[in-house]
Amino acid sequence: MATPVLVIYGGQSSEHEISCRSANFIIKTLRNRADVCLGVIGIDREGAWHPQDPKKLVSLSQETLPILKDLRLPEEDPGKSWNPAGRIVSYMEKLSSRALNTKDICVFMVTHGTNGEDGNLQGFLELTGFSYIGPDTLGSAIGMDKEISKILIERAGLNVAPFFAVRREKWSSIGKDSILKAALDLGFPLYVKPASLGSSVGISKVSHQQELESAIALAFEFDEKILIETGLDIREIELAALGTYIPEVSRPGEINATAEFYTFEAKYLSATGATIQVPAAIDAKSEAYVRELTVKAFEALQLYGIARIDWFLEKKTGKFYFNEVNTLPGFTSISQYPKLWEASGLDSSTLLRKMIDLGLKRRELRNSLNRNQK
Ligand SMILES: Nc1ncnc2c1ncn2[C@@H]1O[C@H](COP(=O)(O)OP(=O)(O)O)[C@@H](O)[C@H]1O
Ligand SMILES: [Mg+2]
Incomplete structure (x- = not known):
């Protein structure tokens, strides 16, 4: 039976636009999977949620998806217990033509930044009982806060810039x-x-x-x-992690920004702003070492599911410094996270399926806990 997957994109974040681009790639990739029944909700810049017609979205040829406002969620079923997620479940039930519970539905949020990547949306999904991809509320909140994540990384004995x-x-x-x-x-x-x-x-x-x-x-x-x-004089090395609390790690990639540093413009606007080399040209020993560091960082930051972990390789000392983690990394066809996995032998469609399975698995792990003290 196809897994019901709800893609949520957009959101009230300075990365709204990037989210709409990532969603384009994810929706189009997931639509081609027979084992996924896809629903889509767009969150506009004012924070309102709009269910989408996935077929209509897929037929649009633009890179950045619009948020269409012509559909409404079904009214709540009074027979079901009150739950703010009830209307979402009804929408997914319509698409999959079968009865569903929140835990059966894996939410694939593509909401970078504030409210989508920082634990807030994850908290709502925990409360309402949905399965969802990526780290939980705690891991997402830690990953979003550059101070707290660096403190935990230092505590684990890894380097960060002063x-x-x-x-x-x-x-x-x-x-x-x-x-x-x-x-x-x-x-x-x-x-x-x-x-x-x-x-x-x-x-x-x-x-x-x-x-x-x-x-x-x-x-x-x-x-x-x-x-x-x-500011350190560095090379920028990024790795992708995927798995339960102890992840698999991809081969490293290297970003070479042509500007003074890796700016917004270099990331998204300029075709010549940065080159990305996968795998990075570092020796086998350094590669093995930074992959080990990435597993350690993932554990120290309480992560689950996915993360892209970014390192600085200091030119003069050859030392690796943790820079930051992205728990919902950019996800366009040219983004690092899918490219790093591709270079490690995992195509994007299989990668997305694995992310979904990990989300469903966490819900199972949580549902098996004793909440009754009996
Ligand atoms: N301490 C530092 N030393 C050298 N370069 C840095 C440092 N901090 C940030 N940068 C540069 O700025 C870019 C963006 O910083 P980062 O902390 O990764 O923020 P963001 O979360 O916006 O990506 C980095 O990719 C790197 O090019
Ligand atoms: Mg960064």
């Missing part, structure tokens, strides 16, 4: 001078970045003291907490 985090309230009320001094103590160049964003939004590389305040102000436009960290 850094500290500051809240906007502190910056505006008590401590501009002490914060600026602490930043200067880290030494230039510095990177100033929002704690919980992605896609390089709000990030600056600062090489002179006079640019520091405006870089901090910019990062605070996007987040209440920012990180200031030492």
